[in-house]
Amino acid sequence: MINLPILPILIPLVAAIVLLFLSKNVQAQRIVSAAAAAFTIIAAFAVMMKVEAEGIQTVDMGSWPAPFGITLVSDMLSIMLVLTASIITFCVILYSFRSIGSGREAFYYYPIVQFLLVGVNGSFTTGDIFNLFVFFEIMLMSSYVLIVIGGTKVQLRESIKYILVNVISSAIFVIAVGYLYSVTGSLNMAHISARISEIGAEPIITVLAILFLIVFGLKGGIFPLYFWLPGSYAAPPAPVLALFGALLTKVGVYAILRTYTLFFYHDQAFTHDILSLLALLTMIAGSIGALAYKDVKQILIYNIIIAVGVLLFGIAVMTEESVAGTIFYLVHDMIIKGGLFLLGGIMIYAAGTSNLTKMGGLIRLYPALGWTFLIAAFALAGIPPLSGFTGKLLIVRAGFEAGEYVGAIIVLLSSLAVLYSVVNLFMAVFWKNPENKLPEEKKQTASLFIPAAILVVLSVLYGVGTEAVYPYVMQAVDALIHPEIYIDAVLKE
Amino acid sequence: MEILMCIIAGLLFAAAVYLMLSKSLLRIIIGTGLLSHGTHLMLLTMGGLKTGAVPVLGEHASAYTDPIPQALILTAIVISFGVTAVFLVIAYRAYQEIGTDNMEQMRGMETDD
Numbered sequence: 001m002i003n004l005p006i007l008p009i010l011i012p013l014v015a016a017i018v019l020l021f022l023s024k025n026v027q028a029q030r031i032v033s034a035a036a037a038a039f040t041i042i043a044a045f046a047v048m049m050k051v052e053a054e055g056i057q058t059v060d061m062g063s064w065p066a067p068f069g070i071t072l073v074s075d076m077l078s079i080m081l082v083l084t085a086s087i088i089t090f091c092v093i094l095y096s097f098r099s100i101g102s103g104r105e106a107f108y109y110y111p112i113v114q115f116l117l118v119g120v121n122g123s124f125t126t127g128d129i130f131n132l133f134v135f136f137e138i139m140l141m142s143s144y145v146l147i148v149i150g151g152t153k154v155q156l157r158e159s160i161k162y163i164l165v166n167v168i169s170s171a172i173f174v175i176a177v178g179y180l181y182s183v184t185g186s187l188n189m190a191h192i193s194a195r196i197s198e199i200g201a202e203p204i205i206t207v208l209a210i211l212f213l214i215v216f217g218l219k220g221g222i223f224p225l226y227f228w229l230p231g232s233y234a235a236p237p238a239p240v241l242a243l244f245g246a247l248l249t250k251v252g253v254y255a256i257l258r259t260y261t262l263f264f265y266h267d268q269a270f271t272h273d274i275l276s277l278l279a280l281l282t283m284i285a286g287s288i289g290a291l292a293y294k295d296v297k298q299i300l301i302y303n304i305i306i307a308v309g310v311l312l313f314g315i316a317v318m319t320e321e322s323v324a325g326t327i328f329y330l331v332h333d334m335i336i337k338g339g340l341f342l343l344g345g346i347m348i349y350a351a352g353t354s355n356l357t358k359m360g361g362l363i364r365l366y367p368a369l370g371w372t373f374l375i376a377a378f379a380l381a382g383i384p385p386l387s388g389f390t391g392k393l394l395i396v397r398a399g400f401e402a403g404e405y406v407g408a409i410i411v412l413l414s415s416l417a418v419l420y421s422v423v424n425l426f427m428a429v430f431w432k433n434p435e436n437k438l439p440e441e442k443k444q445t446a447s448l449f450i451p452a453a454i455l456v457v458l459s460v461l462y463g464v465g466t467e468a469v470y471p472y473v474m475q476a477v478d479a480l481i482h483p484e485i486y487i488d489a490v491l492k493e
Numbered sequence: 494m495e496i497l498m499c500i501i502a503g504l505l506f507a508a509a510v511y512l513m514l515s516k517s518l519l520r521i522i523i524g525t526g527l528l529s530h531g532t533h534l535m536l537l538t539m540g541g542l543k544t545g546a547v548p549v550l551g552e553h554a555s556a557y558t559d560p561i562p563q564a565l566i567l568t569a570i571v572i573s574f575g576v577t578a579v580f581l582v583i584a585y586r587a588y589q590e591i592g593t594d595n596m597e598q599m600r601g602m603e604t605d606d
Contacts, residue, residue, distance in 0.1 A: 130565055137572045144579055156587040157599045160518065163580050167525045168513070170576075171532045174569050178532075178539035181562070 004050055005057050005074040007043035008082045008121045011036055012089075016114035026105045030097055033110040037090035040117065044083040051079050052472065056479060056489035058127065066491045067191040073127035073490055076476035077327060081124045081254060084331050087458065088246045088338040089117045091451040095342050096239045098447045099349070104149050104237075112149070116142035116243060123251050127490055129180065130187050132255065133173050136219070140166050143248060146240045147232065158235035165228040169218035176211040183208070190490035193262045193483050201267040209264035209271045213256065213278075220252025221308050223281035230289065233301045238345020241297070245304050246338035250330060253311050257326065260315055261480040268318060276316035280410050282309030287417035294356040296344050296429070299421050303340075303380065306414050307333045313407050314395040322398030324477045328469075329391025332462060336380050336387065339455030340422075343373045346448050347429055356425065360434030365442045369449060370430040376456045377426055379463060381419035387463030498538040505531030518584050518594040525580065529573040533566045 015036030022028045051057055057074040060066060074082075093113060100109055119139025126132050144166075148159040181187060183204055184195040196205060214225065221229045233244055256275075264271055286305030293299050311333070314326030346369055351359040363370040375386070382388035392415060399408030462469065479485045505527050512524030540562030546554030548563065588594050 130568070134568065134572070137576075141575065141579070144576075144583075148583055151586060151590070153590050156583065156590055159583055160580075160587055160599065163576070163583065164513070164521060164525070167573075167576055167580070168528065170572075171525075171528045174532045174565075175535050177565070178536040178562075181565075182539035182541070187561070 003059055004043070004047050005059050005072050005079075005125060008040050008047065008086060009072075009118055009125060011040045011043055012114040012117040012121070016111040016118065019111040019114060020108065023108055023111075024106060026102060029105065029110045030093075033093050033114060034090070036114060037086060037093050037117070040086040040121075041083065041090055044079060044086050044121075047074055048076075048079045048083055048472075051076055052475065056486065058490055067186055067188045070131050071127040071188060071190075071490055072125050073190075073486070074125055075479045075486060075489070076472055077254075077257075077480060078124040080327070080331055080472060080476060081250070081334070082121045084334045085117065085120045085124070085247055088334060088455065089113065089243065091338060091342070091455050092239045092243050094451040095242070095345070095448055099239055099345060100237060101150075107149060108145075109149060112142050112145045113243065116146065116247070118142075120247050120251055124254060127189050128187055129177055129189055129192065132189075133170070133177060136173070136251070137170060139248065139251065140170070143244065146243070147236045149240075150237070155235045158232045161228055162232040165218060165232075169215050172211065172218075173215045176208060176215055179204075179211065180208055188490070189258075189262060190487040194487050194491070196263055197266065197483075205264065206267050206270055209260070209267075210274070212259050212264070213271075213275070216252045216255040216259070217278070218252075220249045220256065221282075221305055222312055223278045223285055223309070226282070226285065226305050226308075229305065230298060230301050233304075234295075234297045238341060238348065242338050242341035242345070245301070245341050246334045249304055249308055250334050253308060253315075253330065256312070257315050257323075257330075257480070260318075261323070262483050262486060265318070265483070272316045272318055275312060276404060276407055279309050279312035279316055280407055282306075282312060283410055283414040284309075287414050287421075290421035291417055294428075296348055296354045296356065296359075296425065299425050300337075300340055300344050303418055303421065304337060306418055307337070310392065310395065310411055310414065313399065313404075313411060314391075317395070317398050317402050317404055317407075319398045319402055320477055320481050321394050321401070323480050324473055325391045325394025325396075325398060327391075327473050327476050328394060328466075329388070332379075332387040332391055332459065335455055335459045335462065336376060339376050339452055339459060340373075340380065342448070342452035342455065343369065343376060346445050346452065347373070349448070350443055350445060351429065356428040358434070359429045360432040361430070363430040366430075366445065368453075369445065370426070372449075372453055372456050373430070374423075374426050375460065377419070377422035379456070379459050380422055382415050385463055387459040389463060390466045494542045495538055498534060498542065502531045502535045502538065505534065516596050518587070518596060521596070522577070522580055522584060525573075526577060529569070529577075532573075533569055536562050536566050536569065 019029055059072045061070045119135050122135035144163050148155050184192045186192050217225045283306055286302050289302030290299055311326055314322045348354045379386035379388050382392045396408045396411050509524045509528035512520045540559045545556040545558040546552040548557045548560035
């Protein structure tokens, strides 16, 4: 069917609208939202098979030919990310059954999660720059509601800051789109790319590149623009935090990857030097934060920032190998961050606090949780058979080959910081003898543990089955390194 | 004409930045309002301000103004309208719960546990 790429956007959208009518019937909401997420996974998988067999899939909405209407483009990169996002959302929905609480469930929690998935999948799939802005807003508006739903003091306080930062970045996004429109006269991303390569390396294009970097950097949490992230992400409950940590910043990274491979590849000496400098500072800032805190949530949140830095460095090097590494690492990082935040939520629930100094000894009551967390921690740091390894290996090797020695070494050192921070977390939560007496009776955590474990198992499989994933990643890299493929697929010339 | 509009949009941005850096939450929200005005004005200007008929085909004019920026602005206006409404309500709730509209007193971390 020719309209297949729209299904991962349409299914959650329809589900969200249906769920709005079921707001008081919590049981029905759970069934519909889990079923919708499962169908989204199936649809995304079907699109992925189609893309693998037949190349980039495009849908011209309303049958208007490419530069004039809105075109949805599923290339291998976007559909891989759509599939990953759908799987994470599915696991988070399962996790929410037990953890989110009936008060939030009755107040449109599930529809908002579906709307968030609409925004994320749409941002990954769209081929129109203004449509990207609209999908960003769908995603952000849902995240405003998710961050504040429940209405505790911390949530209200942090949501104000979060909304303010995102309102400003959205305004800059619109201005940047306006500038881009006045330079190229088009909104279709493939058409813009073709027009920019006609103009070549004009200074205004470089200015636009930096403007887009500021916008997407604010969404993605890169070095001087990540200041809002630690506070805001600590406010919402664990499943919402898992959604944010796994999806939202990665959409910003995807947008940087897309614009810097499709639009702004003509004056790489300037833009990519800035990218690589910011990537290094992001990794350093994230490492400092991850080592400094004695709080489960904060340690994991600063690990998001480190990962964004690694990804940005992979984009900055911009060779075939480093882009392949970036894609490997992007998918890995989405899965493992989802898993880690869900596990962290269980740990906080089990210990009754998120403060490391007050926790300890949980391994006696929750051995499965402990060992799963350790595997996830090793995967995050990139220990060889697990999933973080391939991506970082490719990024580091590409960095050395491109002569970016400082960057590659900092990527390696940042892995050490990641490993230290999460293993320290593991030892403090599970091994150390607690200062205060822990609750002796074991809390029921099986239904919370299963969705988190699914994500960790997926990440292990992703690491072990690198060979199977490799052709998909290389297909994605091909379309990124050669923008002509993307342009030809969309404009059909 | 474009230069004049650019200057006005720039003034709006300057006012918005000034207001958003102040302590009172309500002034910050007024700042976001001015910011979105400046943005929309900028979008209109970037599409070009050449004279032409309104983009309605019944006019039978030889030249029309560019309809795309107008559609973009319409979209951006409703989005910023929605966001501003949410922002105002959350600010109201925060005032009820926390009891202050001073951003200096809304610092995090001391009660986080």
